[in-house]
Amino acid sequence: MTTPWTPIRLRDLSVPNRVWLSPMCQYSADRDGAPTDWHLAHYGARAAGGVGMVVVECTGVAPDMRTTSRDLGLYTDEQVAGHRRLADVIRSVGSIPAVQLGAAGRKSSHGVPWDNAGTRSPIPPEDGGWQPLAPSPIPFAGLALPAEMSTKDGTRVLEDLERSARNAHRAGYEALELHGANGYLLHEFLSPLANHRTDAWGGDLAGRLRFPLRMIEALRAGWPEDKPLLVRLPAADLLEDGLTEDDMVTVAAAMGGAGADLIDLVSGALTPKALRLTEPLHNARFGPRFRAAGVPVAASGLVSEPHHLDEAVPGLVDAVLVGRAILRDPYWALRARGADPRESWPKQYHRAF
Ligand SMILES: Cc1cc2nc3c(=O)[nH]c(=O)nc-3n(C[C@H](O)[C@H](O)[C@H](O)COP(=O)(O)O)c2cc1C
Incomplete structure (x- = not known):
């Protein structure tokens, strides 16, 4: 019988269990976008804490695709060297190293959260801010007005994605996730509320899906055939006239056809007005609908008590990603497992029991 602690196979990768660390930005990269000692300590502790896979935070595919100037990147050789050390640490203490790649679109170029009391405010150009790129020139809340992406910009972003996927492989990551939710570029292309284009990359759902599918193909071109590719998608926009669950099941199936091996569900977040779900397991509850897309499904979103794991896997989803509970306690998964x-x-801690 499958339980949260049963291994899962994705392409040639066997992940030892189905409780994974959800990607969470630390805004602690060095000035060149490379991992620092903070990342080694933070991810090292959590990798030793019983999660089957550690998904390292959203990592920019190009300087202008980062959210802040303290995001990690995977577009230079120095960054690859830092990520290699990080992936090695995660693996050496017993977990699978994965990384989330991000193209933040109109959500780019804001300050780190602790500098602005948690509010997102744009970085002024004199402090190194940059103009974001987006499908349409519609800003996110108080952030800078984005430039509409030209075909040439699109080609450049696809090249950035392919290069970053290649770099993730060079760094030794064993799984790759694309951040396609929370109002980032891929989500902006999909949603009729952010994509007002009249060319081949806009219009009906099939048109709005065209560029996102090329993003998946670009990643697949730089990422080995035997390694799995995950995509984080919104289950729905939770906004009037936004993406519906039906739309997103269609999108998930198309992503599977383009080479994605698992859909990681979140919800909302395209604009600050989107409904915020707050009950336990809220995104996992979308899981059964999405299984119809024929691709394994995972979800995060208030999986915070041990009994939530058994409610989620295998009934609702194939794996869960746990975020804030493991920020509070790196050993949450070991405690939740409740084994001897x-x-x-870790044997180094046996004398504590
Ligand atoms: C500090 C923090 C940083 C986050 N950064 C990311 C990120 O880099 N990429 C992403 O897809 N989601 C990010 N998220 C969302 C989490 O991955 C997760 O989906 C969300 O917190 C819900 O799960 P939870 O209730 O277990 O925390 C972040 C959340 C937090 C709290």
């Missing part, structure tokens, strides 16, 4: 500590915890 002398068998499940």
